[in-house]
Amino acid sequence: MSSGILIYAELLKSGYVAPVFFSLAAKAQELSQKLNGEDVMALLICKSGDAERFKEGFQACGIDKVFVYEDDRFENYSTEIYSKIAIDLAREIEPSIFLIGATTQGRDLAPRISSQLHTGLTADCTELDINEKGQLAATRPTFGGKLMATILCKQLPQMATVRAGVFPFLETPVYKDTQLIYKNHNIEDFDTKVKLVEFFQSAEEVINQLDSAKIIVAGGKGVKTKEGFELLQKLADVLGGAVAASRGAVDMGLAPAAIQVGQTGKTVSPEVYIACGISGAIQHTVGIEGAKKIIAINIDKDAPIFGVADVGIVGDLNTIVPQLTEYLELRGK
Numbered sequence: 001m002s003s004g005i006l007i008y009a010e011l012l013k014s015g016y017v018a019p020v021f022f023s024l025a026a027k028a029q030e031l032s033q034k035l036n037g038e039d040v041m042a043l044l045i046c047k048s049g050d051a052e053r054f055k056e057g058f059q060a061c062g063i064d065k066v067f068v069y070e071d072d073r074f075e076n077y078s079t080e081i082y083s084k085i086a087i088d089l090a091r092e093i094e095p096s097i098f099l100i101g102a103t104t105q106g107r108d109l110a111p112r113i114s115s116q117l118h119t120g121l122t123a124d125c126t127e128l129d130i131n132e133k134g135q136l137a138a139t140r141p142t143f144g145g146k147l148m149a150t151i152l153c154k155q156l157p158q159m160a161t162v163r164a165g166v167f168p169f170l171e172t173p174v175y176k177d178t179q180l181i182y183k184n185h186n187i188e189d190f191d192t193k194v195k196l197v198e199f200f201q202s203a204e205e206v207i208n209q210l211d212s213a214k215i216i217v218a219g220g221k222g223v224k225t226k227e228g229f230e231l232l233q234k235l236a237d238v239l240g241g242a243v244a245a246s247r248g249a250v251d252m253g254l255a256p257a258a259i260q261v262g263q264t265g266k267t268v269s270p271e272v273y274i275a276c277g278i279s280g281a282i283q284h285t286v287g288i289e290g291a292k293k294i295i296a297i298n299i300d301k302d303a304p305i306f307g308v309a310d311v312g313i314v315g316d317l318n319t320i321v322p323q324l325t326e327y328l329e330l331r332g333k
Contacts, residue, residue: 002094002095002096002156002157003038003039003094003095003096004038004039004040004041004093004095004096004097005028005031005032005035005038005039005040005041005095005096005097005098005099006041006042006043006089006090006093006095006097006098006099006157007021007024007025007028007040007041007042007043007063007098007099007100008021008042008043008086008098008099008100008101008106008109009021009042009043009044009054009058009066010100010101010103010105010106011044011045011046011050013199015050017054017057018101018103018164019164019169019211019212020101020102020103020106020162020163020164020165020211021042021101022057022061022169022170023162023164023165023166023167023168023169024099024101024162024167025040025042025061025062025063025170026061026167026168026169026170027099027128027162027167028040028062028097028099029061029062029170029174031097031128031129031130031136034129034130034134035096035130035134038096039064039065040062040063040064041063041064041065041066041067041093041095042058042063042065042066042067043066043067043069043085043086043089044066044067044068044069045069045074045082045085046068046069046070046074047070047071047072047074047075048070048071048072049070050070051066051068051070051180051182052180054066055178055180058178059175059176059177059178060170060173060174060175061169061170061173061174062170062173062174062175062176063176063178064176064178064179065178065179065181066178066179066180066181067089067093067181067183068180068181068182068183069085069182069183069185070182071185071187073187076196076199077105077196078192078194078196079108079109079112079194080192080193080194081187081192082109083109083112083113083116084187085185085187086109086113087113087116087117088186089183090113090117090157091117094156094157095156095157096136096156096157096158097136097157097158097159097160098113098157098158098159098160099128099159099160099161099162100113100159100160100161100162101161101162101163101164102123102124102125102161102162102163102164103164106161107123107161110123110159110161111123113159114159117155117157117159118155119153119155119156119157119158119159120151120153120154120155120158120159121153121159121160121161122138122140122151122153122159122160122161123140123160123161124140124141124161124162124163124263125138125139125140125160125161125162125163125166126139126140126141126148126162126163126166126267126286126289127139127150127166128160128162128167131152135152135153135158136152136153136158136160137150137151137152138150138151138152138153138158138160139151141263141282141283141286163266163267163287164211164266164267165210165211165266165267165268165269165290166267166269166289166290167290168269168290209242210242210244210259210261210266210268211266211268213241213242213268213270214240214241214270214271214272215236215239215240215241215242215270215271215272215274216236216241216242216243216244216261216268216270216272216273216274216291217232217233217235217236217239217241217242217243217244217274217276218232218243218244218245218246218261218273218274218275218276218278219232219243219244219245219246219249219254219255219276219277219278220245220246220248220249220275220276220277220278220279220284221246221248221249221252221277221278221279222276222277222278222279222298222299222317223249223254223276223277223317224254224277225254226254228254228277228317228318229243229245229249229254229255231317231318231321231322231325232276232321234321234322234325235274235321235324235325235328238325238328238329239272239328241270241272242259243255243259244259244260244261244266244268245259245260245261246260246261246262246278246284247260247262247263247264247265247283247284248278248279249277250265261284261287261288262283262284262285262286262287263282263283263284263286263287264283265287266287267286267287267288267289267290268287268288268290268291269288269289269290269291269292270291270292271291271292271293272291272292272293272294272295273288273291273293273294273295274294274295274296274297275288275294275295275296275297275298275305275309276297276298276317276321277297277298277299277317278296278298278303278305279298279300279303279304279305280296280298280303280304280305280306280307280308280309281304285304285305285308288308293310293311294308294309294310294311295309295310295311295312295313296309296311296312296313297313297315297317297320297321298312298313298314298317299314299315299316299317300314301314
């Protein structure tokens with residue numbers, strides 16, 4: 001009988017476990033309680049000798065078992081190899097739920113796994129719950145972000161991908177005596193059709209770590225110019241935060257896609273989110289639902305953003321943002 005929640009532990013090129021794993025682990029603790037304490041498990045695919053480095057982190061976020069596949073050939077992600085390993089493991093241990101972060105890698109990996117397992121996949125979820133029948137109820141935006149749909153999966157495992165920043169990390173560690181279970185991968189004769197030649201990381205992805213930023217200053221179409229985004233960057237620098245943009249600003253060429261927040265961009269959960277010149281359409285606000293405080297600056301007093309903001313300032317951002325920056329600079333001296 002299928003049982004347990006399996007989470008894919010993605011490794012970043014930096015050699016660390018992706019933050020989305022830890023937010024999924026926190027949510028899995030909640031789901032597990034509603035499933036009579038089913039095990040929370042992880043799948044880790046890594047270089048030889050790497051698993052022990054992460055054991056303490058797995059223990060602190062309440063992982064009961066980690067299924068480890070180690071090989072120096074796993075240093076670089078391979079859709080074919082990683083999906084084969086995940087499929088073989090899922091068929092062996094039969095988890096009731098399989099969760100994957102909706103990262104670039106996760107969005108590539110999850111559909112291949114679900115199709116081979118002949119099960120459904122709810123992508124880009126913003127909420128997960130267990131219904132009265134013990135099924136995974138996965139919620140995601142639909143119809144261009146105008147509606148939220150809760151979807152059930154008819155087959156097992158019930159699969160979902162979840163954006164980074166949607167669920168908070170555990171406030172208090174849930175320590176478990178985590179088992180590292182080393183598995184044979186059986187890929188010696190596996191012929192891959194794709195080979196990674198070289199990897200480049202864009203400067204924007206290095207500089208703007210929106211997933212971990214505690215303060216984000218975001219600009220929309222109302223910023224109007226690249227010079228306007230320079231004003232936002234100065235404010236972010238003073239606050240020790242990062243700069244983000246709405247899709248409208250990205251489409252206008254004012255900011256790179258790497259810092260886009262919203263339904264088709266990143267989901268963030270900072271302590272403070274300062275929305276400058278952003279109208280507040282649901283396609284954007286769905287990406288900032290995890291923000292603890294939202295401050296909106298907009299010249300239009302009827303902008304929808306004021307409906308979700310904790311603090312609203314009606315006025316020209318080109319005047320307000322420099323004044324706020326100057327005030328904070330003087331206060332810090």
